[in-house]
Amino acid sequence: MLNLKSKxxxxxxALLCAGAAFAQDSGPxxxxxxxxxxxxxxxxxxxxxxxxxxxxxxxxxGKLNLASSVTGLKxxxxxxxxxxxxxxxxxxxxxxxxxxxxxxxxxYRFRFAPTVSLxxxxxxxxxxxxxxxxxxxxxxxxNVGSTIFAKDGNTVNxxxxxxxxxxxxxxxxxxVDFRIGKHAHTYLVPGINGFWIDSDINFEGLSEDLTYNxxxxxxxxxxxxxxxxxxxxxxxxxxxxxxxxINQPNLMWVWQAELSQTYIxxxxxxxxxxxxxxxxxxxxxxxxxxxxxxxxxxxxLATFLLPFEHVIKANGKPLGFYATYGMNFKGAARADRLxxxxxxxxxxxxxxxxxxxxxxxxxxxxxxxxxTRNPGDWLATAEYRSVEAGxxxxxxxxxxxxxxxxxxxxYILSLSYxxxxxxxxxxxxxxxxxxxxxxxAGLGFNxxxxxxxxxTAKF
Amino acid sequence: xxxxxxxxxxxxxxxxxxxxxxxVIKGSDTLGAKMxxxxxxxxxxxxxxxxxxxxxxxxxxxxxxxxDGTADIGMSSRRARPTExxxxxxxxxxxxxxxxxxxxxxxxxxxxxxxxxxxxxxVEQIFAGDVKDWSVVGGNAGPISIYTRNTSSGxxxxxxxxxxxxxxxASSSQxxxxxxxxxxxxxxxxxxxxxxxxxxxxxxxxxxxxxMLKDGSLVRPEVATVHNKTYPYARPNFFYTNGEPxxxxxxxxxxxxxxxxQEIVAKSGFVPVPAAK
Numbered sequence: 001m002l003n004l005k006s007k008x009x010x011x012x013x014a015l016l017c018a019g020a021a022f023a024q025d026s027g028p029x030x031x032x033x034x035x036x037x038x039x040x041x042x043x044x045x046x047x048x049x050x051x052x053x054x055x056x057x058x059x060x061x062g063k064l065n066l067a068s069s070v071t072g073l074k075x076x077x078x079x080x081x082x083x084x085x086x087x088x089x090x091x092x093x094x095x096x097x098x099x100x101x102x103x104x105x106x107x108y109r110f111r112f113a114p115t116v117s118l119x120x121x122x123x124x125x126x127x128x129x130x131x132x133x134x135x136x137x138x139x140x141x142x143n144v145g146s147t148i149f150a151k152d153g154n155t156v157n158x159x160x161x162x163x164x165x166x167x168x169x170x171x172x173x174x175x176v177d178f179r180i181g182k183h184a185h186t187y188l189v190p191g192i193n194g195f196w197i198d199s200d201i202n203f204e205g206l207s208e209d210l211t212y213n214x215x216x217x218x219x220x221x222x223x224x225x226x227x228x229x230x231x232x233x234x235x236x237x238x239x240x241x242x243x244x245x246i247n248q249p250n251l252m253w254v255w256q257a258e259l260s261q262t263y264i265x266x267x268x269x270x271x272x273x274x275x276x277x278x279x280x281x282x283x284x285x286x287x288x289x290x291x292x293x294x295x296x297x298x299x300x301l302a303t304f305l306l307p308f309e310h311v312i313k314a315n316g317k318p319l320g321f322y323a324t325y326g327m328n329f330k331g332a333a334r335a336d337r338l339x340x341x342x343x344x345x346x347x348x349x350x351x352x353x354x355x356x357x358x359x360x361x362x363x364x365x366x367x368x369x370x371x372t373r374n375p376g377d378w379l380a381t382a383e384y385r386s387v388e389a390g391x392x393x394x395x396x397x398x399x400x401x402x403x404x405x406x407x408x409x410x411y412i413l414s415l416s417y418x419x420x421x422x423x424x425x426x427x428x429x430x431x432x433x434x435x436x437x438x439x440x441a442g443l444g445f446n447x448x449x450x451x452x453x454x455x456t457a458k459f
Numbered sequence: 460x461x462x463x464x465x466x467x468x469x470x471x472x473x474x475x476x477x478x479x480x481x482x483v484i485k486g487s488d489t490l491g492a493k494m495x496x497x498x499x500x501x502x503x504x505x506x507x508x509x510x511x512x513x514x515x516x517x518x519x520x521x522x523x524x525x526x527d528g529t530a531d532i533g534m535s536s537r538r539a540r541p542t543e544x545x546x547x548x549x550x551x552x553x554x555x556x557x558x559x560x561x562x563x564x565x566x567x568x569x570x571x572x573x574x575x576x577x578x579x580x581x582v583e584q585i586f587a588g589d590v591k592d593w594s595v596v597g598g599n600a601g602p603i604s605i606y607t608r609n610t611s612s613g614x615x616x617x618x619x620x621x622x623x624x625x626x627x628x629a630s631s632s633q634x635x636x637x638x639x640x641x642x643x644x645x646x647x648x649x650x651x652x653x654x655x656x657x658x659x660x661x662x663x664x665x666x667x668x669x670x671m672l673k674d675g676s677l678v679r680p681e682v683a684t685v686h687n688k689t690y691p692y693a694r695p696n697f698f699y700t701n702g703e704p705x706x707x708x709x710x711x712x713x714x715x716x717x718x719x720x721q722e723i724v725a726k727s728g729f730v731p732v733p734a735a736k
């Protein structure tokens with residue numbers, strides 16, 4: 001018969017020989033040995049300490065010297081290579097034939113996001129991304145820098161940097177999520193690439209989410225979201241001396257109330273979500289030629305949006321229907337601004353005077369079938385969308401459809417296939433045409449076709 | 460109020476002991492409040508010429524003191540975390556644990572509460588805030604008032620591990636400085652519930668709930684149920700040293716684990732270590 005010491009030595013040897021990874025998971029086994037009386041508490045503690053020492057000394061992970069306040073470290077990201085074909089025809093009626101932009105690009109993106117979980121429900125992290133545009137993370141191969149194959153055309157930028165506090169049962173709310181910094185958003189934005197908030201956008205400012213379970217009725221959860229985002233910290237206008245600042249920030253305000261009844265089956269979400277949203281921009285009025293610019297002009301934006309999504313199970317796969325209706329309450333005035341050719345003097349909107357129609361609404365309608373989570377999974381999506389000139393702003397719109405511009409409608413078709421659980425292919429075709437083909441430059445294209453074929457590796 | 464008890468116990472007359480040996484003990488306020496000072500006093504009575512310096516500011520400080528080399532013994536009411544062990548190793552310190560006693564954490568309610576028992580699931584649901592009214596668990600209708608230790612306490616975290624599947628406390632829970640404060644509040648509040656070390660289970664106005672295990676059996680926080688591992692909310696208490704305890708620290712730990720030492724452990728309200736078989 002083995003005595004206690006022999007048993008202890010045998011167990012220690014067995015656990016250590018079983019490998020460090022196993023050793024780290026041996027807490028429950030030690031508990032069982034304790035309860036069975038095979039070892040006592042002191043022996044168990046010695047064993048735990050030995051296992052930790054072994055883990056630290058003999059495994060790569062153990063050599064990471066993380067602060068004791070770190071409860072988790074997640075390293076995630078992706079690498080994507082893309083072929084992209086663009087054909088954009090200007091929307092001037094008088095544009096010369098052949099003035100269209102016709103090109104192929106061979107693109108890539110890289111994102112790397114370390115996220116550190118800290119004690120007491122705090123999280124912090126950052127994300128490095130290729131490209132510096134707000135609505136794109138793509139860089140181009142063959143975009144010649146100083147020499148062919150040079151690296152000076154390739155940049156890595158800080159896409160996200162944030163601090164987050166997320167917990168449950170917080171002052172009456174079942175869940176809360178507060179974020180500050182440059183961070184991903186949580187708004188419901190059904191549509192390819194996020195439609196009205198391009199999926200590459202990282203907002204800068206504050207976001208607050210509060211979720212109440214069984215709100216209003218059993219099984220329906222209510223999530224209240226709000227965001228206050230800086231567009232520019234110190235506004236500058238052409239009305240001031242060049243280089244002079246106005247110490248008044250331009251802000252974007254978002255409020256969304258999502259009512260949802262959802263459930264998860266085989267890691268896919270099903271159910272219904274509807275989320276009335278209101279967003280406004282605030283800041284000094286722009287003057288000069290900026291009033292004609294959709295990207296510099298923050299005025300006259302007070303848009304109500306109603307995104308909706310319903311996902312059912314069809315032949316074992318998710319079948320989702322989604323839609324968004326949006327209307328800018330100041331859309332007519334905004335369209336007037338964007339159409340104006342007279343600086344400093346917006347046109348007073350009047351259909352009778354030949355000014356543009358209201359141009360204040362936007363919407364999308366889509367259907368998707370499937371999901372891409374496991375090897376062999378596929379996902380097909382078809383969507384129609386329309387954004388009138390004064391309905392919204394190209395600061396936020398999906399940049400792949402109509403080059404992110406307003407005054408466009410059209411469709412998107414997309415098909416994805418997962419080769420493995422981390423390697424996938426997607427082909428997407430976008431066709432946008434101008435709602436008003438005689439509109440001024442910057443307000444969409446007469447026609448804009450984009451074809452993208454992607455190979456993505458996620459980790 | 461931060462539960463930080465600084466108990467500097469110099470159990471000797473310094474002036475008469477120029478050659479006195481000093482034993483520095485830092486860490487858990489649970490152990491350092493009563494048990495360790497009583498042991499030190501008894502040990503000094505047997506071995507004159509020893510000066511004890513005891514600082515009870517929380518388990519984390521005790522483990523850190525061993526890593527930093529500022530204490531001979533680190534008291535801890537919880538197990539050292541792997542990150543603490545690895546941090547110590549990086550500094551050439553080998554954290555050596557020694558189980559010196561056990562602490563059973565009792566669930567207490569006001570003595571007027573009709574409940575006498577509760578399942579482990581109900582305990583979790585109440586402290587996590589899933590259940591907010593006594594009527595849900597068979598009590599008189601009314602909101603539940605939850606009392607917990609404050610966040611700097613090792614017991615605060617241990618209770619989450621032992622009873623709440625590591626979940627967060629209900630946002631409505633009220634943080635108390637120590638066992639006495641929790642027992643006092645629950646004793647005054649008919650809707651109160653809290654947890655205390657078994658040394659405080661006889662506090663005025665409170666009663667201890669039996670815990671129903673998954674097999675339907677009822678267990679109470681007692682020496683026998685701690686030793687046979689059936690009471691679910693029990694935990695060992697530790698002395699940590701740098702390597703195998705030696706010198707004065709080794710002698711003191713040896714005394715603590717002796718029959719005489721363990722008798723003091725029991726008298727101070729803790730569960731003694733079972734005699735070796």
